Amino acid sequence: MGVFKIGKMIMRSLFNKPATLMYPVIPRVYTEKTRGHIEVDMDACILCGICSKKCPTHAIEVDRNNKTWSIARLQCIQCNCCVEYCPKKCLYMKNTYSPATTEKVREVFAKPEAEAKPAAPAAVSAAPAAAESTPTA
Amino acid sequence: MGKKTIIPFGPQHPVLPEPIHLDLVMEDETVVEAIPSIGFIHRGLEKLVEKKEFTEYVYVAERICGICSFMHGMGYCQSVENGMKVEIPRRAEYLRVIWAELSRIHSHLLWLGLLADGFGFESLFMHSWRLREKILDIFEATTGGRVIFSVCKVGGVRRDMDNETLKGIVKTLEGMEAEMKELTDVFVEDYTVKSRLVGVGRMSYQEAHDLGAVGPMGRASGLVQDMRTLGYSAYDDLEFEPIIETAGDSYARTLVRIREVYQSIDLIRQAVAKIPDGEVSVPVKANPDAECFERLEQPRGEVIYYTKGIGTKFLERVRVRTPTFANIPPMLHCLKGCDLADVPMIVLTIDPCISCTER
Amino acid sequence: MFEKQTIVGIEPAELLKKAQQLKDEGYRLVQICANKVNGFELSYSFDKDHEMTNLRMTIGEEEEIMSISHIFFPAFLYENEMKDLFGIKITNLVLDFNGNLYKVSEKTPWNPKN
Numbered sequence: 001m002g003v004f005k006i007g008k009m010i011m012r013s014l015f016n017k018p019a020t021l022m023y024p025v026i027p028r029v030y031t032e033k034t035r036g037h038i039e040v041d042m043d044a045c046i047l048c049g050i051c052s053k054k055c056p057t058h059a060i061e062v063d064r065n066n067k068t069w070s071i072a073r074l075q076c077i078q079c080n081c082c083v084e085y086c087p088k089k090c091l092y093m094k095n096t097y098s099p100a101t102t103e104k105v106r107e108v109f110a111k112p113e114a115e116a117k118p119a120a121p122a123a124v125s126a127a128p129a130a131a132e133s134t135p136t137a
Numbered sequence: 138m139g140k141k142t143i144i145p146f147g148p149q150h151p152v153l154p155e156p157i158h159l160d161l162v163m164e165d166e167t168v169v170e171a172i173p174s175i176g177f178i179h180r181g182l183e184k185l186v187e188k189k190e191f192t193e194y195v196y197v198a199e200r201i202c203g204i205c206s207f208m209h210g211m212g213y214c215q216s217v218e219n220g221m222k223v224e225i226p227r228r229a230e231y232l233r234v235i236w237a238e239l240s241r242i243h244s245h246l247l248w249l250g251l252l253a254d255g256f257g258f259e260s261l262f263m264h265s266w267r268l269r270e271k272i273l274d275i276f277e278a279t280t281g282g283r284v285i286f287s288v289c290k291v292g293g294v295r296r297d298m299d300n301e302t303l304k305g306i307v308k309t310l311e312g313m314e315a316e317m318k319e320l321t322d323v324f325v326e327d328y329t330v331k332s333r334l335v336g337v338g339r340m341s342y343q344e345a346h347d348l349g350a351v352g353p354m355g356r357a358s359g360l361v362q363d364m365r366t367l368g369y370s371a372y373d374d375l376e377f378e379p380i381i382e383t384a385g386d387s388y389a390r391t392l393v394r395i396r397e398v399y400q401s402i403d404l405i406r407q408a409v410a411k412i413p414d415g416e417v418s419v420p421v422k423a424n425p426d427a428e429c430f431e432r433l434e435q436p437r438g439e440v441i442y443y444t445k446g447i448g449t450k451f452l453e454r455v456r457v458r459t460p461t462f463a464n465i466p467p468m469l470h471c472l473k474g475c476d477l478a479d480v481p482m483i484v485l486t487i488d489p490c491i492s493c494t495e496r
Numbered sequence: 497m498f499e500k501q502t503i504v505g506i507e508p509a510e511l512l513k514k515a516q517q518l519k520d521e522g523y524r525l526v527q528i529c530a531n532k533v534n535g536f537e538l539s540y541s542f543d544k545d546h547e548m549t550n551l552r553m554t555i556g557e558e559e560e561i562m563s564i565s566h567i568f569f570p571a572f573l574y575e576n577e578m579k580d581l582f583g584i585k586i587t588n589l590v591l592d593f594n595g596n597l598y599k600v601s602e603k604t605p606w607n608p609k610n
Contacts, residue, residue, distance in 0.1 A: 005327045009264055009319055019267050033296075035281035056193040079196055079287045080295070093281075172591075176598035184606060349524050349570040367546055430501055430541065430548065441527050441541070458527035466570040495598070 034095040035078040040069055042109050044090035051082035051091060067111040073098045139165035144477070148177050152255045152481040155491035159484075163477065171472040173465060179495040183455055190450045191217060191425055192291055201457065202493040203284050204247060205435045207240045209493075210289040212433045213455070215369065216442040217291050220429035225419060229293035230371040231412040235303070236280070236288065237370075238401040238408070242310075243272040244436035245394045248488050249324065252391065255485045256333045264320055271313055275306055293418025303409045310402050321395045334388040338471040338483040341385060350467040351460045352438020353397070354487055357382045357389035364434035375407050387486045394488075424450050435460055437488045459493035503539075503550045508561055511540075514551060515564045518542050523549075525564075528574035530582050532606060538584075540564075558585070565590040573597075581606045 013019070021028065030036065047069065049062040059075035060082060062068075083091045142163050148156030156177040162169045185197050198213040199206050211233050218225060250265035273283045279298050280286040288295050298306075324330055340350070345358040355362050356379060363379035365372045380396045382389040425446030433440050438460025445454045464487040471483050506514055523542040531537045533554075538561075540551040555561060563586050565572040576597045578584045583604035595603065 003328050005323045006261060006264075009323075010260060013264075019270075031278045031281075033279070033281045034277055035287070056189065056196050077196060077285075077287075078282070080281075084295075174597075176600075179598045179600065181605065346524060347569065349526075349568070362546075364546070430550065432548070439526075443527075443529055443539070445531065453533075454529075454531045456527075456529045456531075458529075462573065463526075463570065465573060 030095040032095060035080060036094050036096045037073065037078070037098040038071060038076060038082065039092045039094050040071075040109055041090040041092070042069065042111050044088050045069060045111065046088055047111065048087065050085050050087065054081045054085045056081065061106070068108050069111075070106045070108040072104065072106045074101070074104050141169070146480060146484075150481070152251075152485060153489070154251060155489065157484075157489065157491050159472075159480075161472070161477070161480065166477055168472050168475055168477065168480065171469050173469065175465075175491065175495055177495075178492050182496040183457065186452050186455045188451075191446065191452050192421075192450075194452065194455070195290060196287065198455075198457075199285055199287065199289075201496055202459075202490055204244050204490060205240065205437065205440075205493065206285055207236055207289070208433055208435045208440070209457070210286070211237060211370075212431060212435075212440055212442040212457075213444070214289050214291050215433070216429050216431035216444045217425050217446070217452075219431060220427040220444060220446060221421070221423065221425045222427075223292060223419065223421060225293045226416045227371070227413050228297075228415045229417045231408050232294050232298060232417065233289065234371040234375070235298075235306070235405055235408050235412075236276075236286070238405050239272055239275065239306075241436045242398050242401050243269050243276075245398050246272070248394060248436075248485075249320075249391075252482075252485055253324075253330075255481050256330070258330070261320070261323060268313060268316060268320065271309060275309060278302075279306075290418065292421040293416075295418065297417050303412070307406055307409050310405060314399075314402060317398065321398075324391055324395060331388065333482060334391060335386060337387045337479050338475065338486060339384075339386045340467060340471055342383075344470060345385070345467065348467045348470055349463050351463045352435075352488075353390055353393040354438065354464050354467060356380060357393045358385035359383045362439070364432050364439050367432065369431075369433065371408065374411055375404055377404055387482055390486050424448055425452060437461055437490060437493075438464065457493075457496060459490070459496075461487065461490045461494045464488075465494075501548065501550065503552050506551050506553050508553050508555055508559065511551070511553065512562055512564065512567070515540075515567050518549075519567050525568040525570055528571060528578065530578045530584060532582065535559075536582065536584055538578075555584075560585040560587055562587060563589045580604070 047062055047064050047067060052060045052062045056079060057075045057077055059072045061070050080093055083093050144161045144163055146159040146161055147153055148158045158174040160172045160174065182197055182201055186194055189197060195210050195213060199210040201209050246265050246269040250262040253261035253265065276286065277283050279302060280288045280296060340358050342359040345355050345360050350358065350360065351362065359381060361379060361381060366379065377400055380393050380400060382393055426448040428445040431442045440460055441458040443456040444452055447453045468483065468487045472480065475483060523544045526541040526543045526548065529539045535554055535556045537552065537554050542549050563571065563575050565575065569590065572589055572591045575586050575589060576593045579586055580595055580598045581604065
């Protein structure tokens with residue numbers, strides 16, 4: 001018949017430092033595999049739309065006419081499917097969580113325009129190629 | 138013959154982790170009968186199978202419950218794989234078993250904390266959950282998430298753990314064992330804890346069998362029933378004995394769950410020693426077109442997964458029968474004849490996971 | 497590895513007799529599952545010593561069946577759930593909630609009448 005058997009644990013926790021983290025004064029340390037949020041490298045993206053088809057919650061939308069890739073951060077469940085299926089490997093899973101917001105917005109990323117690059121020979125061949133593709137798209 | 142009053146218990150109550158409503162018919166402080174009323178958290182997850190393909194439904198199945206989340210994903214994947222007659226690599230089965238036993242440890246530590254909070258012993262509750270944080274850190278370092286892992290898929294697992302990580306897990310668990318022994322000594326031997334648990338909610342062997350008790354609730358009354366002895370996944374290579382007590386009261390159920398924590402640590406040690414090398418997943422090409430019943434042992438008892446495919450990429454029916462659903466009739470029986478102050482204890486000893494019950 | 501599954505097809509009229517027979521042999525009720533497939537397909541699962549047998553029967557949409565909750569008490573929960581979600585007519589229940597077990601916004605959501 002024991003009495004106050006928890007005494008040893010309580011004495012130890014009186015003299016040790018607290019078990020909780022003084023967040024937000026001390027920032028949280030995430031592991032490297034933590035599934036936080038998705039980031040995209042628009043230079044490498046070819047707007048194929050595979051990530052949008054594989055997303056289980058339809059959080060990703062790819063618009064070929066306007067050359068944009070958008071994600072609804074609050075709908076993403078961080079399942080990592082888009083990262084695995086991307087053929088160009090331009091999607092990355094970063095390990096910090098997205099900050100809290102008060103309204104549901106879509107974050108839109110536009111593909112950088114090829115004509116904006118100064119004096120690039122690819123701009124000359126890209127311009128007629130872009131002009132050909134838009135009427136057929 | 139005293140006066141009969143009806144006292145509503147729940148859905149909001151400090152002791153309940155999830156909402157359930159009971160109407161207690163009382164006669165002067167003793168409960169005569171209890172009438173349950175569930176349905177506060179029904180989300181219709183089984184109907185979503187018409188909209189999500191069978192590879193995407195894993196994410197829905199995982200989110201049925203937050204505590205037993207990995208085993209729901211594992212049960213669904215096993216049921217579809219057995220229906221399609223797909224054999225997954227041996228290493229994937231061992232990895233699933235390791236994650237499943239870690240899930241069991243964290244679920245039992247969570248329950249011990251809730252039990253202590255139920256009778257007002259808050260320091261014990263906080264120390265149990267402090268120990269549980271170490272397991273959640275292991276999950277975050279190996280799968281990327283603390284509660285929802287997204288690591289099972291039809292055909293295997295999505296991530297691998299290399300051998301140093303596995304040895305690190307065993308070392309962390311062995312370091313935790315000494316502190317866990319101090320914690321469980323309080324539950325087992327402390328005078329104040331015992332006075333709330335011994336003799337409360339007694340259920341005999343015959344009643345447990347007739348009412349269909351599963352899991353630790355049934356094993357504490359002497360029923361020898363542990364679905365892991367069926368030998369699914371990698372359990373046919375591991376050696377263990379189901380833990381049985383015969384007293385049938387709340388104290389016996391606490392003892393069963395405490396011993397299962399130590400048994401799980403031993404199972405993980407065996408699995409890490411025997412894990413083979415190899416692939417961790419196989420590609421799955423065809424669509425499921427058969428039906429399959431699959432039984433697993435979740436921390437709360439026996440769960441049954443029934444999936445039926447008809448050849449398209451959408452399954453026709455998924456049916457999950459969770460252990461808390463089967464433990465509600467034994468709970469109603471144990472509530473008869475107890476005092477009003479013992480009602481929260483008895484409701485907590487079945488380890489209620491109401492979001493599992495009502496999917 | 498793959499558990500052997502025995503599924504026995506029965507007629508609705510012999511349900512009570514078979515259930516009583518299994519109870520006398522020491523089986524326990526594990527689950528009751530309903531599926532909407534030209535009418536309803538019901539599966540009753542029983543288990544003894546880790547071996548499972550299933551009884552399966554097909555009924556029409558308006559057919560009435562007897563409840564087995566007098567033989568197996570836990571059956572009342574599964575049968576109330578089937579009544580709420582599918583609208584299957586079951587009589588003689590031990591504890592009948594009359595469609596109020598789950599608080600859903602439209603009645604029988606898995607068997608829409610429209």
